[in-house]
Amino acid sequence: MITAGIDVGSISTKAVIIEGGRILSAVVIGSGYNARRAGQEALDLALKEAGLQADRIVGIVATGYGRNSVDFAHRTVTEITCHGLGAHFLDPAVRSVIDIGGQDSKAMALNEQGRVREFVMNDKCAAGTGRFLEVMARALEVDLEAFGRLSLKADRPAPISSVCTVFAESEVISLIAAGEKRENIIAGIHAAVAARVTAMARRIALAPPTMMTGGVAKNIGVVKALEERLGHPLHVSEMAQLTGAIGAALIMASSSS
Amino acid sequence: MTQPILLSDAEKERRKIKADDRMREIMAAYYMEAKLPPKERKKKIAWITSGGPVEPLHVMDVIPIYPENYGAMIGASKMGVPLCEKAEEMGYARDLCSYARADIAAAEVQGGPIGGLPEPDMLICCNNICGTVLKWYEVQARRFQVPLFILDTPITHTRFNDDMRRYVQRQVKEYIGFLEEVCGRPFDYDRMAEVGRLSIRGQELWQEILETTVHKPAPMTCFDAFFHLAMIVTLRGTQTAVDYYQMLLAELKERVARGIGMVPNEKYRLVWDNLPIWYRLRWLSNKFMERSACLVADTYTAGWTSWLPLTDRNNFLGFLGESYARIFLNSGTDLMAENIIRIVKKYDAQGVVFHSNRSCKPYSFGQYDIQRIIQQRLGIPTLMIEADMVDERSFSEGQIETRIDAFLETLK
Numbered sequence: 001m002i003t004a005g006i007d008v009g010s011i012s013t014k015a016v017i018i019e020g021g022r023i024l025s026a027v028v029i030g031s032g033y034n035a036r037r038a039g040q041e042a043l044d045l046a047l048k049e050a051g052l053q054a055d056r057i058v059g060i061v062a063t064g065y066g067r068n069s070v071d072f073a074h075r076t077v078t079e080i081t082c083h084g085l086g087a088h089f090l091d092p093a094v095r096s097v098i099d100i101g102g103q104d105s106k107a108m109a110l111n112e113q114g115r116v117r118e119f120v121m122n123d124k125c126a127a128g129t130g131r132f133l134e135v136m137a138r139a140l141e142v143d144l145e146a147f148g149r150l151s152l153k154a155d156r157p158a159p160i161s162s163v164c165t166v167f168a169e170s171e172v173i174s175l176i177a178a179g180e181k182r183e184n185i186i187a188g189i190h191a192a193v194a195a196r197v198t199a200m201a202r203r204i205a206l207a208p209p210t211m212m213t214g215g216v217a218k219n220i221g222v223v224k225a226l227e228e229r230l231g232h233p234l235h236v237s238e239m240a241q242l243t244g245a246i247g248a249a250l251i252m253a254s255s256s257s
Numbered sequence: 258m259t260q261p262i263l264l265s266d267a268e269k270e271r272r273k274i275k276a277d278d279r280m281r282e283i284m285a286a287y288y289m290e291a292k293l294p295p296k297e298r299k300k301k302i303a304w305i306t307s308g309g310p311v312e313p314l315h316v317m318d319v320i321p322i323y324p325e326n327y328g329a330m331i332g333a334s335k336m337g338v339p340l341c342e343k344a345e346e347m348g349y350a351r352d353l354c355s356y357a358r359a360d361i362a363a364a365e366v367q368g369g370p371i372g373g374l375p376e377p378d379m380l381i382c383c384n385n386i387c388g389t390v391l392k393w394y395e396v397q398a399r400r401f402q403v404p405l406f407i408l409d410t411p412i413t414h415t416r417f418n419d420d421m422r423r424y425v426q427r428q429v430k431e432y433i434g435f436l437e438e439v440c441g442r443p444f445d446y447d448r449m450a451e452v453g454r455l456s457i458r459g460q461e462l463w464q465e466i467l468e469t470t471v472h473k474p475a476p477m478t479c480f481d482a483f484f485h486l487a488m489i490v491t492l493r494g495t496q497t498a499v500d501y502y503q504m505l506l507a508e509l510k511e512r513v514a515r516g517i518g519m520v521p522n523e524k525y526r527l528v529w530d531n532l533p534i535w536y537r538l539r540w541l542s543n544k545f546m547e548r549s550a551c552l553v554a555d556t557y558t559a560g561w562t563s564w565l566p567l568t569d570r571n572n573f574l575g576f577l578g579e580s581y582a583r584i585f586l587n588s589g590t591d592l593m594a595e596n597i598i599r600i601v602k603k604y605d606a607q608g609v610v611f612h613s614n615r616s617c618k619p620y621s622f623g624q625y626d627i628q629r630i631i632q633q634r635l636g637i638p639t640l641m642i643e644a645d646m647v648d649e650r651s652f653s654e655g656q657i658e659t660r661i662d663a664f665l666e667t668l669k
Contacts, residue, residue: 065655080663104656116667118632121660123643203625 005248008066011102015042035066082247088114107201151221154187328356332535425578453573474518
């Protein structure tokens, strides 16, 4: 049985096609302003990559911020449930997940089946999320890909007291004006993100092993800063960004069987 | 992961609580009398805080007006944002309670729902609900140049003691003296006894009404309780409230007998904590209803019954201070957690939905601890929604919808 999961996030849209617990194809594209179109486009690309016709797909589950716009999906499920199942698929030993996406950060405690026991989510403010890091990278004129790696070269992380995107940006600008090294500023930003996310995540019983999922997991600087704060290592899959879409595809597979 | 259930119009009609219309009539008549020109009205008007001792006002034929009830009206009619913005223009911080901001701004622009509140002849402020009311009422006392009475009620962190009892009871005497002076006539203690009996009867009926939802399916949800609450808040101590609640109770009992639930296929029973999100009542009610979740009880509407065990129907005045001082909002975090645990057990609920209300600090402060206590003691899932009761700018629909959905997914 072939199923698809589509995760329409605030920044990127992910589609995964799964057959019998095996990933046939996976794509990541920008979400743009039309969530439905992004979902369709991601699915079409995933089908193409897998060399499949659309009619081979038995079921489609949409998740993520734009899930309700994907009207061709058979079901919608929140990204919280999907990240839990996706993380469990990637590593069944995992008992908790920290997911940092474009505009949300979340922490989840899982049971042995990857079902979410409890979760916590950031409030309305986008601080400490992918969008926040994008704004900071732009202020520092650093490519987002290089942003994480650069921070590892810091010798003295600069203190960033505020985690509000707007205020942190002005702090960063002050630090630039004061001649602070770019690496140190970035390391300071990552430490601020880690502090905020850890404080939130600790509201629930965050049992190790912990997996980090979502697009920000690609940022090695944030991963390191979080590990330092949490005091234990994070499991980061190469497919971290696809976790939600994987979970979505798995839900369809388990419910249709 | 269930897809939403949609109801037909006939089904909606069957589920509608018929007493709603009478409630609207009574509330309209109440505000119409209060809005008459002072010469025609012949009664004085007191603005009073939601947890203030209203019964002595009825004794003195003073019409009690509740800026907080008005705040709820402002929120429900989605007039909160422009009024809050007006208050911010006047220099009030956005962090200030949105009831306070909306009320202060409505008085300034002489607008808002029902064209603004009738001007007060006096202000009665009891700080059992929060500290904000002190400054808020001082601001209004300066604006309207009217006398202000403050009843100071110490918080019961763990235990209410004799010093506290004497302290609040002495203030009740001062309160009566204040009313005699402002109204220019002696206090009628016989009438007080009668008003006290009506107040207790109203609270008992309200409690019985809230308790009808122990039945499965529940004949109403907390969203209905939020609506019917206005009577126990504003007309507590009157025959009108007693009569109305008798009628509502009879209807709910009949629904129970006929097995009519408010939520179709009631599957999940939940408890709500904190004030309602007035401008999103329908949206929230539908969100939960479509997913077969029934909010069977809440800490907020139950707040107007919490002094029942503390009072004495034959000596109402003698217990007035203590019963008002010991409301659940004026207690410590542990006592608040105990209260929720009691409600969860009584109503056989599977989860708790917390509204972390940006406006209401005493209600929201401690919620994370309460959440932890509940998870440890009961092992049930809880949900935290960050919003505000009146200020829509603090509401993020996408995030809240995701949280509600994810929470219900974890209940399965």
